[in-house]
Amino acid sequence: MHSTKTRFLISVHSLKQLPPPDFPEVAFAGRSNVGKSSLMNALLGRRNLVKTSARPGKTQGLNYFLINEALYFVDLPGYGFARVAKKVQAGWQQLITEYLLQRRTLQLVVVILDLRHPLKKMDRELIDWLGYQGLSFLPVYTKADKLSKNKQMKHAAALDAALGISKDDRLICSSKTGQGCEDLRRRLAFGVDSW
Ligand SMILES: Nc1nc2c(ncn2[C@@H]2O[C@H](COP(=O)(O)OP(=O)(O)OP(=O)(O)O)[C@@H](O)[C@H]2O)c(=O)[nH]1
Numbered sequence: 001m002h003s004t005k006t007r008f009l010i011s012v013h014s015l016k017q018l019p020p021p022d023f024p025e026v027a028f029a030g031r032s033n034v035g036k037s038s039l040m041n042a043l044l045g046r047r048n049l050v051k052t053s054a055r056p057g058k059t060q061g062l063n064y065f066l067i068n069e070a071l072y073f074v075d076l077p078g079y080g081f082a083r084v085a086k087k088v089q090a091g092w093q094q095l096i097t098e099y100l101l102q103r104r105t106l107q108l109v110v111v112i113l114d115l116r117h118p119l120k121k122m123d124r125e126l127i128d129w130l131g132y133q134g135l136s137f138l139p140v141y142t143k144a145d146k147l148s149k150n151k152q153m154k155h156a157a158a159l160d161a162a163l164g165i166s167k168d169d170r171l172i173c174s175s176k177t178g179q180g181c182e183d184l185r186r187r188l189a190f191g192v193d194s195w
């Protein structure tokens with residue numbers, strides 16, 4: 001493991017609370033419970049720095065982590081969880097939308113999808129919207145450990161086709177086994193030399 005020094009900075013609930021835009025940043029988006037927080041922990045080599053949960057709706061607010069005093073990771077609340085009140089979901093969505101549109105230092109949105117499942121409507125809407133807004137994004141197909149190698153390839157090809165992308169434009173990962181994490185770390189090394 002690399003010597004990565006990470007600390008939790010702030011949970012942002014309104015744009016006024018955003019930390020000064022002093023570093024490049026990478027945001028992690030995806031459906032509730034897809035494994036965003038787990039993937040961040042896997043990348044950082046930390047067990048539970050970013051709070052994870054078997055119950056969807058764990059991450060609330062935009063949670064900022066500072067890595068090696070050089071890069072921000074931003075854990076976003078998940079979307080599409082029916083049991084979170086509509087009003088609360090709408091509030092998060094507005095916060096996330098405004099954040100994505102305003103934050104000039106945002107380098108990349110990692111969009112996390114479950115490798116086991118077909119593309120969902122809200123995933124497609126997010127990816128289409130990011131493309132339309134000209135924001136850079138990287139699809140990551142996670143929970144790969146739950147499928148055989150053969151199935152991983154099949155499912156990944158189906159998601160690629162649904163998104164209209166090639167296999168160089170995404171990664172297959174597992175937070176449990178660490179599969180793909182080294183590749184992902186390399187793609188996220190904005191301003192960080194010692195990953
Ligand atoms: N087997 C396996 N389980 C995973 C993986 N990633 C996440 N999980 C499990 O999936 C559940 C949800 O993980 P989280 O990381 O909390 O998901 P999240 O997307 O941050 O969820 P919200 O914060 O609610 O939006 C937890 O029970 C994790 O242990 C993975 O790669 N493999």
Ligand SMILES: [Mg+2]
Nearest residue numbers: 036037058059
């Ligand atoms: Mg989370």
